[in-house]
Amino acid sequence: MTQTDTPAPSARDGSSEMLSILIGAQEFALDIRAIREIRGWIDSIHLPHAPSYVKGMINLRGSVLLVIDLAERLGLPSRATNAATVVVVVETPTRVVGLLVDAVCDIITVTEEMRQETPDTGSNVSRRFIEGLVMLDSRIVSIVCIAAIMPEAEAAALLEDAQAA
Numbered sequence: 001m002t003q004t005d006t007p008a009p010s011a012r013d014g015s016s017e018m019l020s021i022l023i024g025a026q027e028f029a030l031d032i033r034a035i036r037e038i039r040g041w042i043d044s045i046h047l048p049h050a051p052s053y054v055k056g057m058i059n060l061r062g063s064v065l066l067v068i069d070l071a072e073r074l075g076l077p078s079r080a081t082n083a084a085t086v087v088v089v090v091e092t093p094t095r096v097v098g099l100l101v102d103a104v105c106d107i108i109t110v111t112e113e114m115r116q117e118t119p120d121t122g123s124n125v126s127r128r129f130i131e132g133l134v135m136l137d138s139r140i141v142s143i144v145c146i147a148a149i150m151p152e153a154e155a156a157a158l159l160e161d162a163q164a165a
Contacts, residue, residue, distance in 0.1 A: 014111060014112040015109050015110060015111040015112070016031060016032075016033075016109070016110050017031075017032040017033075017107055017108070017109055017110075018030060018031060018032055018107070018108050018109075018110050018134075018141075018143065019032050019035055019088070019104065019106075019107055020104075020105040020106045020107070020108050020141060021070075021086075021088065021099075021101040021102075021103065021104055021105060022101065022102045022103040022104075022105055023070055023071045023074070023076055023101055023102055024071065024076060024077065024079065024102065026076070026142070027105065027139055027140075027141045027142070028070075028074075028101075028141065028142050028143070028144050029108065029110070029134065029141050029142070029143045029144065030088065030090065030099075030143075030144055030146060031143075031146065032107060034090045034091055034092065034146050035088060035089070035090060035091075036089040036090060036091045036096060037089045038086060038087070038088055038089070038104055039086070039087045039089060039098070040083075040085075040086065040087070041081050041082075041083070041085035041086065041087060041100070042058055042087075044056025044057055044058050044067050045057050045058070047066070052072060053068055053069050053072040053073040054066055054067070054068055054069075055067040055068065055069045055081075055100050058087075058098065060089070060096075060098075063096070065089065065096060065097065065098050066097050066098065066150070067087055067097075067098040067099075067100055068097055068098065068099055068100065068149060068150060069100045070099045070100055070101055070144070070149070071100075071101075071102075073129070073149055074129055074144075079102065081100070084102070084103065085100060085101070085102060086100075086101050086102070086103060086104050087099065087100055087101075088101055088104065090146050092146060092147055095150065097149070097150050099149065108134070108136065108141070110134050110143075114134050114135060114136075115132045115133070115134060115143075116132060116133045116134070116135065117132060117133070118130045118131070118132055118133060118142075119133075128145065128148050129144065129145055129148050129149070130142045130143065130144065130145065131143040131144070131145045
């Protein structure tokens, strides 16, 4: 087995690395493998008729990048942007999108033993956006399902509209 064929430690022991972020006073985690980059906030261009959680679009080295207000997408109160606001650029196999968050905190290692199921709230909406919970000291960190933030059909339609604008 060559060096490049060796699985990452997280793959062998069931752990994964997550980027912890803040939205208001709540802490969330994003799978670090999906993080492309972290950028400071710059003013975005509004996309007419976009859902309210789409903050706008920015130019990312010549490509249109949709910026989603993660707070609003998760059903939390949206906050005004400021110099400390951050855009976490995430990549899935089919698209790249920016997630607007209040702050980036830390990289955390999450083992399977640390994970807990998302509580049953009587609605599947919570479980659609939150893959699980992690208990860290006295904190509860919610793991965001990045794929659910921008469903495939919705993303394709918004990008078509952005490129036509």
